[in-house]
Amino acid sequence: MKTETKQAVNKQRVLPPVFQYPSAAVPLLITQGAEALLYRSTYLLPSIPCALKYRPSKPYRHPILDVRLTKHRILSEARVLVKCKREGVPVPAVYALDEAAGWLMIEWIEGEVVRIRLNEWLKRRKDEDLAEGVDDEQLLELMTRVGSAVGRLHAVGVVHGDLTTSNLMLRPRSREGLNGDLGAAVNTLEGDIVLIDFGLASQSQADEDRAVDLYVLERAFGSTHPRAESLFGEVLREYGKSFKGANVVLKKLEEVRMRGRKRSMIG
Amino acid sequence: MIAIGLEGSANKLGVGIISHPSPGKPAKVLSNIRHTFVTPPGEGFLPKDTAKHHRTWVVRLVKQAMVEAGVSINDIDCICYTKGPGMGAPLQSVAVAARMLSLLWQKELVGVNHCVGHIEMGREITGAQNPVVLYVSGGNTQVIAYAEQRYRIFGEALDIAVGNCLDRFARTLEISNDPAPGYNIEQLAKKGKVLLDLPYAVKGMDCSFSGILASIDILAGDLKANPDQRDPLTGEVITTADLCFSLQETVYAMLVEITERAMAHVGSNQVLIVGGVGCNERLQEMMGIMAKDRGGSVFGMDERFAIDNGIMIAHAGLEAYKTGFTTPLEESTCTQRFRTDEVFVRWRD
Numbered sequence: 001m002k003t004e005t006k007q008a009v010n011k012q013r014v015l016p017p018v019f020q021y022p023s024a025a026v027p028l029l030i031t032q033g034a035e036a037l038l039y040r041s042t043y044l045l046p047s048i049p050c051a052l053k054y055r056p057s058k059p060y061r062h063p064i065l066d067v068r069l070t071k072h073r074i075l076s077e078a079r080v081l082v083k084c085k086r087e088g089v090p091v092p093a094v095y096a097l098d099e100a101a102g103w104l105m106i107e108w109i110e111g112e113v114v115r116i117r118l119n120e121w122l123k124r125r126k127d128e129d130l131a132e133g134v135d136d137e138q139l140l141e142l143m144t145r146v147g148s149a150v151g152r153l154h155a156v157g158v159v160h161g162d163l164t165t166s167n168l169m170l171r172p173r174s175r176e177g178l179n180g181d182l183g184a185a186v187n188t189l190e191g192d193i194v195l196i197d198f199g200l201a202s203q204s205q206a207d208e209d210r211a212v213d214l215y216v217l218e219r220a221f222g223s224t225h226p227r228a229e230s231l232f233g234e235v236l237r238e239y240g241k242s243f244k245g246a247n248v249v250l251k252k253l254e255e256v257r258m259r260g261r262k263r264s265m266i267g
Numbered sequence: 268m269i270a271i272g273l274e275g276s277a278n279k280l281g282v283g284i285i286s287h288p289s290p291g292k293p294a295k296v297l298s299n300i301r302h303t304f305v306t307p308p309g310e311g312f313l314p315k316d317t318a319k320h321h322r323t324w325v326v327r328l329v330k331q332a333m334v335e336a337g338v339s340i341n342d343i344d345c346i347c348y349t350k351g352p353g354m355g356a357p358l359q360s361v362a363v364a365a366r367m368l369s370l371l372w373q374k375e376l377v378g379v380n381h382c383v384g385h386i387e388m389g390r391e392i393t394g395a396q397n398p399v400v401l402y403v404s405g406g407n408t409q410v411i412a413y414a415e416q417r418y419r420i421f422g423e424a425l426d427i428a429v430g431n432c433l434d435r436f437a438r439t440l441e442i443s444n445d446p447a448p449g450y451n452i453e454q455l456a457k458k459g460k461v462l463l464d465l466p467y468a469v470k471g472m473d474c475s476f477s478g479i480l481a482s483i484d485i486l487a488g489d490l491k492a493n494p495d496q497r498d499p500l501t502g503e504v505i506t507t508a509d510l511c512f513s514l515q516e517t518v519y520a521m522l523v524e525i526t527e528r529a530m531a532h533v534g535s536n537q538v539l540i541v542g543g544v545g546c547n548e549r550l551q552e553m554m555g556i557m558a559k560d561r562g563g564s565v566f567g568m569d570e571r572f573a574i575d576n577g578i579m580i581a582h583a584g585l586e587a588y589k590t591g592f593t594t595p596l597e598e599s600t601c602t603q604r605f606r607t608d609e610v611f612v613r614w615r616d
Contacts, residue, residue, distance in 0.1 A: 032561070034528035059560065060523050060553040062516045064462045162471040166532060200471060216471045223412075223419045259425075 015054065016101040027052055036199065040108060043095045049108035050095055056102065073199050074099040080158050080201040081106065087156040090149055090194045109194050111172050114146070115165035118228060121188045136231065142189040143234035149193040150217065150235070151242020154249070159209040161200030164220035169194040207245075211252035214239070218257075268344045269297070270588065271332065271368075272581025275321045275361035276353025276381050277405060278304040278312040282328040283578025284336040284343075287585055294391055294585075297336035299571060299578040300328055309441040311434065318356035325364040332577070340372050345593070347584025350378035351605030353406065358601035366599055377584040378594040381575075382407060382607040385541040386418060387586060388579035393566035395539045401526045401554070402607075404542035404575070405430035405449075408522075410472055410529045411607060413615065418607045421529040422472025429518055430544045432476040436514060439484050440507060447574075452511045453547050459512020461498040461505055467517060472525045472532070476518065483514050519550045523557050536563025545573045586614040 019027045019039070025046060027039035036055045043050035055070050057063070074097060084091040092107035121139070146168060153160060160167070170191035202209070214236070222229040236253070240246045274281040283299040304320035306312050333339075348365035351358060369376045386400050400411040400418070408424035427435075430449060437448030442455070465482050468475040487510055490496060496505045526538055538558050540551065551567045558565040572579065590613040 032531070034531040035524065058520075058557070060556040061520045062462050065467070065516060065520055069467065162528075164471070164532065200469070212470060216473070219421075223414070223421060 016098065016103055018096075018098065018101070018103060018105070019052070019054075025049075033197070041105075043105060051092065051106050051108050053104045053106065054102060070102050071099045074102060074104050077198045077201060078104055080198045080203060083203070084153065084156060084158055084195075084198075089152045089156055089158070090192060091198070092194065092196060109169050109171055109196065111170045111191055111194070113166050113196075114142070114168040114170055114193075117170050117188050117191075118142075118165060122228070124188070138189045139228065139231055140234050143231050144238045145193045146217075147235035147238030148242055149195060150213070151239045151246060153195060154210045154213070154239075154246070155243035157203055157205045158198075159202055159204045159206075159213050160195065160198065161202060161213070162197065163213045163217040165217075166220075167195065167197040169196050207249050207252040208256070210249045211256045214249065214253050215256045268585060268589065269338060269342050270345050270347050270377070270581040270585035271329070271343055272347040272379070272384075272577040272579065272584055273325070273329075273361050273365050273368075274349045274381070274384070274575055274577045274580045275325070275357045276349045276351070277357065277575060278306075278317050278320070279575040280304075280321045280324050280328060280361070281575055281577035281580075282325075282332040283576055283581045284332055284338060285578055285581040285585060287589070294582060296578055297338060298332040299576055300332055300335065301574070301576055302328060303446070305445045308443050309438050310444070311438060314354045314356035317354065318360045321357050321360045322364075325361065328577075329364070329368065343372065343374055345375045345377050345584065345588045346372070347377040347379050347580045347588075348599075349381050349384070349580055349601070350594070351602040352381055353601075353603060355601075355603050358603070362599060362601040366596060369596065369599075375588070375593040376596065376599050377588050377592065378599060378601075379580045379584045379587070380605055380607065380610045381580075382409070382411075383418060383610050383612070384579035384583040386411065386539075386607075387583040388572055388576075389539045389541040389566065389568060391582055392568055392572050393539060395537050395566045397535065398537035398539040398566060399526060399530050399533060399535050400539045400541060401522060401545070402542045403429050403522060403540065403544035403550075405434055405544075407542060408474070408476075409607060410525050412529060412533045412535065413612070414533075416612050416615065418610065418612065420606070420608055421532065422474070422525045425470070425473050425475045426477040427480065429476055429522060430542070432480045432518060433514070433544070435480055436483055436487070436511075439487050440510075447543065449544060449547065452515065453549065455508045456511040456515045456549065458508040459506070459510070461501065461503055461509040461512070462516055463498075463505070463509060463513040465513055465517045467521060469521050469524055472528050474521045474525055479514070479517060483510060486510055515547075515549055519547070519553050522550065523553045526554065527557050527561070530561065530563070536561050537566065538563065539566045541568065541573060543574045546570050590614050 025042040027041040030038045030040050036053050039052040041052050057066050078094050078097050081091050081094045085093050095105040097104040171194050172191050218232050221232050269286045272283045279301055281301040284297040286295040302324045304317050346365050346368050402409045406428050408428045409420050410422040411418045433449045433452055442451045466478045554565045
């Protein structure tokens with residue numbers, strides 16, 4: 001539960017040809033997510049880093065189902081990212097893809113995911129023996145940025161589908177922030193929110209889908225950061241201001257929550 | 268310490284007696300017996316009839332469990348019963364039986380959350396330390412991980428449980444409910460080859476099964492009306508077995524996917540499968556392949572402990588009892604709604 005690093009299994013995988021092009025930097029495995037492997041490589045020039053998302057076939061699934069899901073997910077992820085980028089939502093840009101081979105090449109985002117930064121921040125506060133509620137401005141400010149980013153996403157008609165704190169990046173604003181040592185002294189919660197991993201995203205304007213996004217995020221804050229849960233209201237407050245119709249979504253969220261609660265397991 | 272556990276939240280009535288020797292030693296199952304209310308093909312179990320079944324059998328089962336365990340009333344430390352979640356009437360009849368024993372034997376009562384019972388028994392039997400738990404049964408579908416004194420629900424079915432989806436499809440096909448509808452679907456599915464297109468409904472770590480049930484019911488209706496259909500890809504004749512096969516392949520792929528996502532999220536590589544659907548060999552196989560791929564392992568259980576039973580209630584109840592938890596007679600109620608994450612798990616760090 002407390003392990004921070006996702007366990008990447010070190011074993012030889014057969015990778016698609018794109019991973020072996022001589023012009024690209026040798027792909028470096030960054031993380032093994034639930035269903036995709038994320039590599040760091042370069043795009044066109046050695047100076048342009050990129051993220052290469054590879055969805056290997058899942059041996060546990062029936063091959064027909066596996067192909068169907070992989071194709072569908074690569075394509076819908078790319079479509080959604082392109083749409084978001086065009087509309088100015090903070091997401092990585094799409095560079096290239098091959099849905100049959102199962103890979104998608106996108107812009108590399110510097111920084112770290114909110115989950116890790118938040119854990120660091122909470123731990124440091126614990127070490128400094130600060131009581132809960134004291135000096136919460138940084139956390140509140142982060143929540144505001146999260147609410148605004150999610151609001152912009154929904155405003156362009158996209159729902160994320162897996163909105164957890166592992167899928168929100170914090171990209172450092174200044175050059176100094178890019179170098180770990182200098183960054184250590186400053187606020188660990190600083191940076192621009194960039195939404196990542198659109199593997200389960202879809203194009204939808206339905207209040208229901210938007211509310212479920214918020215509900216999933218709320219639960220992600222609650223389950224990984226029980227102490228951060230109480231400040232989730234700040235996310236919702238900012239979200240409510242972010243686009244026309246956001247308040248209807250917040251109403252819907254109450255319904256989804258109730259239903260979530262009602263899933264109190266009958267029979 | 269010795270506890271007796273009574274379980275009757277659905278159509279199984281279970282009585283189990285467990286002994287916890289000195290700390291650090293594994294628990295000993297002294298007896299674990301079960302009687303299942305089986306309905307005719309095409310029918311589910313109704314609360315009223317199920318409650319009657321439990322009332323009819325509970326005294327006999329308690330007596331038999333005591334004889335099998337070779338213990339006397341004096342040896343028993345507490346009486347554990349399922350407080351919820353489950354079907355109202357069956358829960359009530361078992362709670363009444365537990366209260367009766369408590370007054371008769373002058374022993375403390377311990378109300379137990381059914382889901383926590385499954386998890387604790389699974390940990391005890393398999394030795395899994397801190398696994399991601401997939402709890403799948405006729406009434407529940409949850410992906411659970413432990414954090415800070417609670418079993419937290421990471422993902423769950425947003426409508427009907429996976430087992431309910433299987434049970435209801437068995438009713439559509441009017442196949443036998445003996446020993447369990449899911450078991451008979453599993454046997455049929457082993458003969459299936461053609462994968463039919465069904466909806467695939469995963470939302471983050473949550474999933475939904477009612478749309479799949481509606482689709483497979485339509486496919487079953489089509490097949491009944493027109494039995495000579497062929498698969499466009501292979502040209503094979505589509506059979507009822509193919510329907511069961513497609514249903515299993517689809518819903519279990521969804522379950523393995525949400526479990527894998529939860530594992531990636533919490534950074535664990537152990538999976539424990541509990542609940543009646545956990546007996547399914549295909550689900551265990553798929554989960555095993557996924558876990559191996561992540562460099563981990565899967566812990567499964569056989570029908571004695573995976574399907575609802577009394578011993579898990581005794582075990583989880585005794586864990587709570589040892590931390591000083593008891594349920595006073597006035598509060599020895601039961602409830603249909605009782606979330607896994609409502610229980611304060613005092614017995615774990």
